[in-house]
Amino acid sequence: MTKWVYTFGDGAAEGAAEMKALLGGKGANLAEMSNLGIPVPPGFTITTEVCTAFYANERAYPAELASQVDDALALMSRITGKNFGDEADPLLVSVRSGARASMPGMMDTVLNLGLNDVTVEALAKVAGDERFAYDSYRRFIQMYSNVVLDLEHHDFEEILEDYKEHNGYVLDTDLTADDWKAVIVSYKALVERAMGKPFPQDPRQQLWGSIGAVFGSWMNARAVTYRRLHDIPASWGTAVNVQAMVFGNMGETSATGVAFSRNPSTGEKALYGEFLVNAQGEDVVAGIRTPQNLTEAARIQAESDKPSLETVMPAAYAEFVAICERLEKHYRDMQDVEFTVERGKLWMLQCRIGKRTTKAALKMAVDMVAEGLITSTEAIGRIDPAGLDQLLHPTIDPKAERKQFAHGLPASPGAACGEIVFTSEEAEAATQAGRKVVLVRVETSPEDIHGMHASEGILTTRGGMTSHAAVVARGMGKPCVSGAGAIRIDYAAGTMTAEGVTLKRGDKITIDGSAGQVLIGAVPMSRPELSGDFAKLMGWADDVRRMKVRANAETPADAKVARSFGAEGIGLCRTEHMFFDEGRIVAVREMILADTEAERREALAKLLPMQRKDFVDLFEIMHGLPVTIRLLDPPLHEFLPKTEAEIAEVSAAMGVPAAKLKDRAEALHEFNPMLGHRGVRLAISFPEIYEMQVRAIFEAAIQAAKETGEHVVPEIMVPLVGIKAELDFVKTRIDAVAKEVADKTGVTLDYHVGTMIELPRAAITADKIAETAEFFSFGTNDLTQTTFGLSRDDASKFLNYYLKGGILEHDPFVTIDKEGVGSMIELAAERGRKTRPNIKLGICGEHGGDPASVKFCETVGLDYVSCSPFRVPIARLAAAQAALEHKK
Missing domain, CATH: 3.50.30.10 (Phosphohistidine domain)
Structure with missing residues (x-):
C-alpha cells in the first residue's frame, strides 16, 4: 500500500529534511525539527504525490488516504491527550500548505479547525478564558468561509467593523466574549445566506474541506503567477500539513512571532524579527497591531517604547535563541522561523531557509565561509545570479x-x-x-x-x-x-x-x-560601488568558471562600465548605433541616398575619421582585450530622414531637391526589413560601406596599440551570413583593405574574421562557413526570431498567452529555447569544430546575461558569453555555477 501520510511529533518523525520533494519544505523541516528533539506541535503531512493524484483524478483522493489520516489523528490524540471533535477537551488543528519551494502567502491556510458550537464551550472551560475561545471561533469561521467556502473576506470584516462602530469599540481587543458571540451569530447568518445551508459543524467535514482547499490553492491565480515568476514547475505539487494548534492568544504569558536567524536585509549576524503578546500568527504579518522587537538591542535601535521578547519572556526568549542557533548550524544557512509561546511554553511552528536580499546573501555567504559553516564553492552556489541585479539598483x-x-x-x-x-x-x-x-x-x-x-x-x-x-x-x-x-x-x-x-x-x-x-x-x-563581499565572492566565482564573459558595448561609457563589472572584452559592438549620432547622421543619409558609388564613397570618407575615433576609444578602454565589431547590420531605410526638417537638412547638404529624396526614401522602404536588405546583403550590394568600416577598424587598432602598448587584435564580424560564398565575398575585401593599410603604415595587422550565426541555414551549413570564418558568434535574439518565425517586437502581444497556457515554458527571448534554438547552436558548434577544431564560439544576444541560458552555453562548451554591461556580474556568477554543476 502506498504511504500517503507521514507523522511527526514527540521527538520523532517518519520523515526527514532530505524528503522535501515528497513532504514539501514545511513538512520535511517539521519532521527534521521533531527528530532533533525541538518542541514542535505534533501532526502529519499528506504528501505532494496526493496533490498530483488529486489533479490527475478529477480532484479525487487515493482510496487509502482516509484511513491513513485517521491513524495519524489517533497518534496526535495519544501525544496531546486530546481527541479530535471531543466535546470535553477538543484537539484543534491547523491545515497548511507546503510546497518543496517556499511560496510565502501564495496558498491557503486554515487555523483553529475543529471548533463548532459545542467544542467552543469546551475550549472556554479548558482554557479558563471564554473571550479567547469565542475569538478563536470567529477567526475560524471567517478563515474557513473564505478559504473553503470561497466567501469574500471583506464581507466578514464589514460585519466586524459595523459591530465595533455601533458599540463604540476601536480595537478588536476591546470586544468581550459576549461581543464575539454576537459577531459569530452574524457570521453564521452570512454563511447560511450565501451557501443556502449552515456553517459546517462536523470537524471531519471541516478537515476534509480544508485539505481540499489547500490542494486546490496550488492552482489559484496568485500561486500560478508566483511559480511563473520564480520558475517553479506546476508538476511539483504541494503537501498539506495538519498540526495540533498551539495558541499565542491565551493571555499575557502567550505570544507569537516570526524571526530570521540573521538580518535578511543586511546579512548582519543578529536575530531579526517581530512578535506580539496575546496574538495569533496572522496578527503579526497583517499589520493591524504594531509588532514588537524580539531583542532589546533592536528595540533600542528602533526607539520603540514597547518591550522586547527578551524582556517580557526571558526564559522563552533564551530557549528560542538557542534553538535558532542550533537550526542555523544544522542547516548551515539562515533560518526563517515561526514560533508561538503558549502560557510560557515555547513551540516552533516552522523553519525554512530564509529569503533575503542579494546584499544580505552575499554577506551571509562570505561570513559563513569565514565561520567555517560552508566552503567558498558552496558560497558561489548560494547566490542567485539574477539577484545580483539588486546590487545594481540605484x-x-x-x-x-x-x-x-x-x-x-x-x-x-x-x-x-x-x-x-x-x-x-x-x-x-x-x-x-x-x-x-x-x-x-x-x-x-x-x-x-x-x-x-x-x-x-x-x-x-x-x-x-x-x-x-x-x-x-x-x-x-x-x-x-x-x-x-x-x-x-x-x-x-x-x-x-x-x-x-x-x-x-x-x-x-x-x-x-x-x-x-x-x-x-x-x-x-x-549606482553603488561593487566591492567588499561582492568582490570576494566574484573572485571565488572567477577562479572556478571556464567561460569568459564579455559585454555588448559600442560607446566609451558602456565599455568603461563593462570593464568595471569585470568584462573580459567586447563580444558585440553594433556599429549601426554609432551611425545614429547627431554629428554624423547627415553624412550617413548622404551615403544612403547617393545615386552613384562615387557619391557614396564621398559620403563614407566623411564618416571614416568618426568611425576610427569610435574604435580607438573602445580598443584603448579594453586595453588589449578582444573586441568583436559587427559590421553594419540594419536595413538602410532605418537611417533615412522622416520629418520635413530632416529631409530639408539632407537636401541642403547634398544639393538635391527634397522631392527627389522623398522618392528615394520610398524606394528603399521594406515590407519585412528583418528578412530584407540588411547585414551581409548590404555588402554584396554596396561593398564600399564595409570597406570604410574595416579601414577604420584597422587604422584604429594600429593607433590604439601605440597608445596602450598592447597588441590589438580586432575580431571583425559579418552579420546575417547564410551562404559561405557571402562570407568569402566580404572576406576578400576585408583582406584587401588590410593589405592596403599595412602597406601604407608599415604595420603588420593581426585580425580575425568571423560571422554571426543568426539564420538556421548558417547553423546547418556551419561546417562549410567555418572554412572561412575563424569564429562564430551566435546572435541568439535573431536566431530565435528566424527559428521560430517570430518577430521579437510583435510577439509580446501574444506570447503571454503561450506562457500562461503552458504551451511555452519560458519566453524564448529571455531564456534560450534548448529544444529548437539550442539544437541549432549545438549543431553549428559541432559542425564548426569539425572543420576548424580551434574555432572560437560565443553568444552575443541578451541571453548571455540569463543564468539558465549561460548554463546551456556551458553544456555546449562555448568559449564566452556576451551581454549588456550591467548584466556582466550576473553572467560571471552564472558561468561559475554552470562550471561547477557541469563537473558533477
Missing part, C-alpha cells in the same frame, strides 16, 4: 535634496521612483505601457503578486518588517517601505495624504527602502 544620490512626504519602515533596500498607482491592475497596465510606477497600498496581499512584480517599488501604510509586502519585496529585489502609518489612502479618490499634503494617482514619488523614506517627486539616483 540608490538616492547623497547630494540630492529630499522633500519628505512620510516615513515608514525600511522593509527592502534600494530606491525606486515612479508614478503612484493604487491597484495591482493599474501597475501592470502602466508597466505594459512603458511607465514606471510605485504600488501604494494600505497593505498588500498574495493577490497583489502581479502588481508588485510590475512595480519599481512598493509602499504600504500597514505592516512590519515581516509583513507580506516586506517579505515578497525582498524576495523580488524590489525596494519597499512598509508601515508608513501617517499616510491616509483614499482608494476611491485616488489620493494619499500625509501631514496636510495630498498626492494623487499619477504623481511621481521616490521611496528609499533602505531608510524608510517616502519622498515627493523624482529624486536623482546613483
Whole structure:
C-alpha cells in the first residue's frame, strides 16, 4: 500500500529534511525539527504525490488516504491527550500548505479547525478564558468561509467593523466574549445566506474541506503567477500539513512571532524579527497591531517604547535563541522561523531557509565561509545570479535634496521612483505601457503578486518588517517601505495624504527602502560601488568558471562600465548605433541616398575619421582585450530622414531637391526589413560601406596599440551570413583593405574574421562557413526570431498567452529555447569544430546575461558569453555555477 501520510511529533518523525520533494519544505523541516528533539506541535503531512493524484483524478483522493489520516489523528490524540471533535477537551488543528519551494502567502491556510458550537464551550472551560475561545471561533469561521467556502473576506470584516462602530469599540481587543458571540451569530447568518445551508459543524467535514482547499490553492491565480515568476514547475505539487494548534492568544504569558536567524536585509549576524503578546500568527504579518522587537538591542535601535521578547519572556526568549542557533548550524544557512509561546511554553511552528536580499546573501555567504559553516564553492552556489541585479539598483544620490512626504519602515533596500498607482491592475497596465510606477497600498496581499512584480517599488501604510509586502519585496529585489502609518489612502479618490499634503494617482514619488523614506517627486539616483563581499565572492566565482564573459558595448561609457563589472572584452559592438549620432547622421543619409558609388564613397570618407575615433576609444578602454565589431547590420531605410526638417537638412547638404529624396526614401522602404536588405546583403550590394568600416577598424587598432602598448587584435564580424560564398565575398575585401593599410603604415595587422550565426541555414551549413570564418558568434535574439518565425517586437502581444497556457515554458527571448534554438547552436558548434577544431564560439544576444541560458552555453562548451554591461556580474556568477554543476 502506498504511504500517503507521514507523522511527526514527540521527538520523532517518519520523515526527514532530505524528503522535501515528497513532504514539501514545511513538512520535511517539521519532521527534521521533531527528530532533533525541538518542541514542535505534533501532526502529519499528506504528501505532494496526493496533490498530483488529486489533479490527475478529477480532484479525487487515493482510496487509502482516509484511513491513513485517521491513524495519524489517533497518534496526535495519544501525544496531546486530546481527541479530535471531543466535546470535553477538543484537539484543534491547523491545515497548511507546503510546497518543496517556499511560496510565502501564495496558498491557503486554515487555523483553529475543529471548533463548532459545542467544542467552543469546551475550549472556554479548558482554557479558563471564554473571550479567547469565542475569538478563536470567529477567526475560524471567517478563515474557513473564505478559504473553503470561497466567501469574500471583506464581507466578514464589514460585519466586524459595523459591530465595533455601533458599540463604540476601536480595537478588536476591546470586544468581550459576549461581543464575539454576537459577531459569530452574524457570521453564521452570512454563511447560511450565501451557501443556502449552515456553517459546517462536523470537524471531519471541516478537515476534509480544508485539505481540499489547500490542494486546490496550488492552482489559484496568485500561486500560478508566483511559480511563473520564480520558475517553479506546476508538476511539483504541494503537501498539506495538519498540526495540533498551539495558541499565542491565551493571555499575557502567550505570544507569537516570526524571526530570521540573521538580518535578511543586511546579512548582519543578529536575530531579526517581530512578535506580539496575546496574538495569533496572522496578527503579526497583517499589520493591524504594531509588532514588537524580539531583542532589546533592536528595540533600542528602533526607539520603540514597547518591550522586547527578551524582556517580557526571558526564559522563552533564551530557549528560542538557542534553538535558532542550533537550526542555523544544522542547516548551515539562515533560518526563517515561526514560533508561538503558549502560557510560557515555547513551540516552533516552522523553519525554512530564509529569503533575503542579494546584499544580505552575499554577506551571509562570505561570513559563513569565514565561520567555517560552508566552503567558498558552496558560497558561489548560494547566490542567485539574477539577484545580483539588486546590487545594481540605484540608490538616492547623497547630494540630492529630499522633500519628505512620510516615513515608514525600511522593509527592502534600494530606491525606486515612479508614478503612484493604487491597484495591482493599474501597475501592470502602466508597466505594459512603458511607465514606471510605485504600488501604494494600505497593505498588500498574495493577490497583489502581479502588481508588485510590475512595480519599481512598493509602499504600504500597514505592516512590519515581516509583513507580506516586506517579505515578497525582498524576495523580488524590489525596494519597499512598509508601515508608513501617517499616510491616509483614499482608494476611491485616488489620493494619499500625509501631514496636510495630498498626492494623487499619477504623481511621481521616490521611496528609499533602505531608510524608510517616502519622498515627493523624482529624486536623482546613483549606482553603488561593487566591492567588499561582492568582490570576494566574484573572485571565488572567477577562479572556478571556464567561460569568459564579455559585454555588448559600442560607446566609451558602456565599455568603461563593462570593464568595471569585470568584462573580459567586447563580444558585440553594433556599429549601426554609432551611425545614429547627431554629428554624423547627415553624412550617413548622404551615403544612403547617393545615386552613384562615387557619391557614396564621398559620403563614407566623411564618416571614416568618426568611425576610427569610435574604435580607438573602445580598443584603448579594453586595453588589449578582444573586441568583436559587427559590421553594419540594419536595413538602410532605418537611417533615412522622416520629418520635413530632416529631409530639408539632407537636401541642403547634398544639393538635391527634397522631392527627389522623398522618392528615394520610398524606394528603399521594406515590407519585412528583418528578412530584407540588411547585414551581409548590404555588402554584396554596396561593398564600399564595409570597406570604410574595416579601414577604420584597422587604422584604429594600429593607433590604439601605440597608445596602450598592447597588441590589438580586432575580431571583425559579418552579420546575417547564410551562404559561405557571402562570407568569402566580404572576406576578400576585408583582406584587401588590410593589405592596403599595412602597406601604407608599415604595420603588420593581426585580425580575425568571423560571422554571426543568426539564420538556421548558417547553423546547418556551419561546417562549410567555418572554412572561412575563424569564429562564430551566435546572435541568439535573431536566431530565435528566424527559428521560430517570430518577430521579437510583435510577439509580446501574444506570447503571454503561450506562457500562461503552458504551451511555452519560458519566453524564448529571455531564456534560450534548448529544444529548437539550442539544437541549432549545438549543431553549428559541432559542425564548426569539425572543420576548424580551434574555432572560437560565443553568444552575443541578451541571453548571455540569463543564468539558465549561460548554463546551456556551458553544456555546449562555448568559449564566452556576451551581454549588456550591467548584466556582466550576473553572467560571471552564472558561468561559475554552470562550471561547477557541469563537473558533477
